Amino acid sequence: MDQRLERIQLPALRERVVSAQQAASWITDGMAIGLSGFTRAGDAKAVPNALVERGEKAPFRIDVYSGASLGCGIDGRFAQSGIVRKRAPYQSDSLMRASINSGEVQFVDHHLSQTAEWVRGGVTGPLDFAIIEALGITEEGLLIPTTSVGNSMVFAHHADQLIIEINTAQPMELEGIHDCYEPEALGMRQPIPLVSPRDRIGRKGIPIDPAKVKGIVWNDQPDSPSPIEPPDADTNIMAGHLLDFLRGEVKAGRLREQLPPIQSGVGSVANAVLHGLIDSEFEELELYSEVLQDAVFDLLDSGKASFASASAITLSADYMERIYRNFSQYRDRLVLRPQEISNHPEIIRRLGLLSINTALEFDMYGNVNSTHVAGTKMMNGIGGSGDFGRNAQLAIFVTKSTAKNGRISCVVPFASHIDHTEHDVDVLVTEYGFADIRNLAPRERAERIIANCVHPDYRPQLQDYFTRAVAQGGHTPHVLGEALSWHELYTGEGTMIKKTL
Amino acid sequence: MDQRLERIQLPALRERVVSAQQAASWITDGMAIGLSGFTRAGDAKAVPNALVERGEKAPFRIDVYSGASLGCGIDGRFAQSGIVRKRAPYQSDSLMRASINSGEVQFVDHHLSQTAEWVRGGVTGPLDFAIIEALGITEEGLLIPTTSVGNSMVFAHHADQLIIEINTAQPMELEGIHDCYEPEALGMRQPIPLVSPRDRIGRKGIPIDPAKVKGIVWNDQPDSPSPIEPPDADTNIMAGHLLDFLRGEVKAGRLREQLPPIQSGVGSVANAVLHGLIDSEFEELELYSEVLQDAVFDLLDSGKASFASASAITLSADYMERIYRNFSQYRDRLVLRPQEISNHPEIIRRLGLLSINTALEFDMYGNVNSTHVAGTKMMNGIGGSGDFGRNAQLAIFVTKSTAKNGRISCVVPFASHIDHTEHDVDVLVTEYGFADIRNLAPRERAERIIANCVHPDYRPQLQDYFTRAVAQGGHTPHVLGEALSWHELYTGEGTMIKKTL
Ligand SMILES: CC(C)(COP(=O)(O)OP(=O)(O)OC[C@H]1O[C@@H](n2cnc3c(N)ncnc32)[C@H](O)[C@@H]1OP(=O)(O)O)[C@@H](O)C(=O)NCCC(=O)NCCS
């Protein structure tokens, strides 16, 4: 017997093993599919690749839902082959980005906690297939996920049919770290009984209906590593500012020395800032996050963090190699949950999270843009930043004060796209300092942001804009004709620096 | 004995009765106070008026927190007397608005569910006094609120001292309709055990510490009536569009005929649209809202609605007279809760609300402005629209397609202020139709909004903008230099109509 068949403990399902090509052949023009995968972790790999190969020969178009971003270049191949009509709720691939920005792919940029509600509620329309990567299937009929849970549970339960990719390259020690819980249908829903990041409220795998399993496919490709940049001088300074802020909160009695559970967003900057906690006085940290990046494992290794809950584990190449080699060492300190639970407003508000996400830009009144370059071009998507920012005890957004070698100011008069409104943002951090804008009126916020966060090259021109805006009056003063002029200037002349003030 | 003293069932407190002037004298320059009052209902009246009188003679400045808007012209008198430095989290008075827009009053426009967290967490700083209107105080030491609960519970628990205004003009039948529950401190918080609008999870009054009660003041002034406009031809048409949308959802199986609990926002338009349900086929409606306006009582009277939960009752003059005369008739079908609970994301998401709020304007991509006229001048505040919009099953925003006799289009290229982002808005309704923009990419949304919602006078110029924006590309196409030009045009020329296209 093929050794691999031991991964399928339900004997009836052993007969459903097919090739990736055969499974892909079931997916036809006009269908909608739900793929496992969250920030490059635990994504279905074999069938999507086979789909692309078929699409390159004989064109068709489908709608693709996932947990979050896919790895292994799949979103790029989707984009190049032209087989994707609609894509939701998140991506981070440069080729997919190009197709989204050209209007070829209809991208629905959606709060990561909410897509499950849309699937359950029929808003996405029926999903024809769920394609889910698994470690295996237990004899009780539980599908054991791999490095992410994402939307796999809701896809498996609500898609018409199921294709399972069993990934033999993923370490078996992953079994047991998942906690699979799906809220009841609306109208019958009960409180989610989770009151600590450590709580387990579900099952160790996703209960599946064997009758819905149309095929099982082998795959032995590891997750693709994350391209994360290591901390640098600027991010170290930013981490220092964040620590200063936190110390001030402890001193003022608004936080205890035992910090609330922490969420930290995707990307290099958030990772670097989290890394800064290693050399701090804070102990016994707990993470309640959506993705665990490198820094979390450094915090666990150093003994600073004692537990981490998320929906996915996404590591750079070195870390991936090292962590999965010694995974048993981490198992008891980790839990992976459906993204609906890792990002659920109910839980985020209840736990009082300290939430740290990266902004592309913010404006002098505290509105944050996480998604659109110059208001029009999609970068990745809002991801979970809205789920966390809105409901956290502290919604902190970090960004370097400039981008593109200083030609872009990340602090602007008017954010060119708004993902997090002035009502949702508590603290802003750049390498120049932090601005705590809680309980301030817009004009007070602007003064603090201009003083503490803006790059000195842009401070005079932002101060000048603000002064002239205030002269015109209003609760949130603006010179409307100039509000977006910095972005226009960059688009036209390649820099936001104004020649004359 | 003064008959009124029977309202104070804790004998020790009877000695604390003082005049409003004396109570006001305790509040001095630099203090922060928390006032009862939510959308003109149940506001403290005597002491704030006495404060204003004192301030007119001898200036001082204080910070004023409330539930939501105050009635009885108090916010206006606050503004005129100049005694308010900071005001949060909501107001709706034209004089206060002017002081906010001139920058004299620092207004913190805050999600109504979140202010309680800030008070508990020390973000507002300590409150020196809570001034709470009550029907009376029971022998168990419960303060019985009047027509609103608002933030009264958190103010009473967390302010240093307490002044109680016993209002003898409010009907005693209000006793028993309140359900006072405060979540545990962060770090120890449990699920909120509410799974239906009818559930009672707290006590019938606010437990107070008698030692903190510094004074009790009589007041016999009724709430001020709401200036709501009755439904008109346009709002009837809008209600019709909303019903068409709901019928479509039932037909598609996404809603059951028994609709989910409904939230309906402040203002004439939301009231009128809710009123439209009376002549519909929907039965057994339940409300889970923050404020109950006239239309809710019509729905109860007609038998269409069976239960209503909120934080306040705010009625027009006629309705007020009639409803409170027969209040016993409604008592068992009503509950008033702290605004933290009426607006709690945990509950809103769990109940799967159908949420209807009024927009000032929205843009062709579905971003909604609820607060700022032409991006700069505060109207009222975000109120609970963000609490509900973000977490509801269906976030519906309604507005007439134009304002100021057609000189303003309420559908614009780029919302001049964004309170509800493209990620949060499900359905938009004007008198021209509804646009269901769920699960659509921005370009798809724009097509639908232009086709269904824009006034015909503005449709060609919005279509023209969109076409030129698309030619420039991007996920969310814009012509940056023109994005806010409609608002500029109105500010300059008094109309958004472009002379030549
Ligand atoms: C905002 C986000 C793109 C930042 O990513 P990051 O890797 O931490 O940050 P970087 O500073 O490396 O910026 C990424 C790119 O954006 C560019 N950029 C940054 N600010 C910019 C701005 N204001 N305008 C234009 N481009 C900007 C950078 O130059 C860089 O470009 P490059 O890839 O060509 O080098 C990323 O965090 C994101 O997608 N966030 C949204 C989702 C989210 O927050 N999820 C959180 C819950 S997990």
Ligand SMILES: CC(C)(COP(=O)(O)OP(=O)(O)OC[C@H]1O[C@@H](n2cnc3c(N)ncnc32)[C@H](O)[C@@H]1OP(=O)(O)O)[C@@H](O)C(=O)NCCC(=O)NCCS
């Ligand atoms: C948005 C809001 C002001 C609308 O109020 P409303 O009474 O239903 O609506 P109206 O159409 O009467 O508009 C109110 C005023 O705004 C003006 N207005 C409407 N749209 C406008 C626009 N796009 N630009 C400028 N002014 C506009 C109207 O002309 C009217 O002015 P007037 O008072 O001088 O006559 C009100 O609903 C609000 O404050 N909402 C925010 C809070 C909220 O939604 N809470 C919900 C949870 S309870």
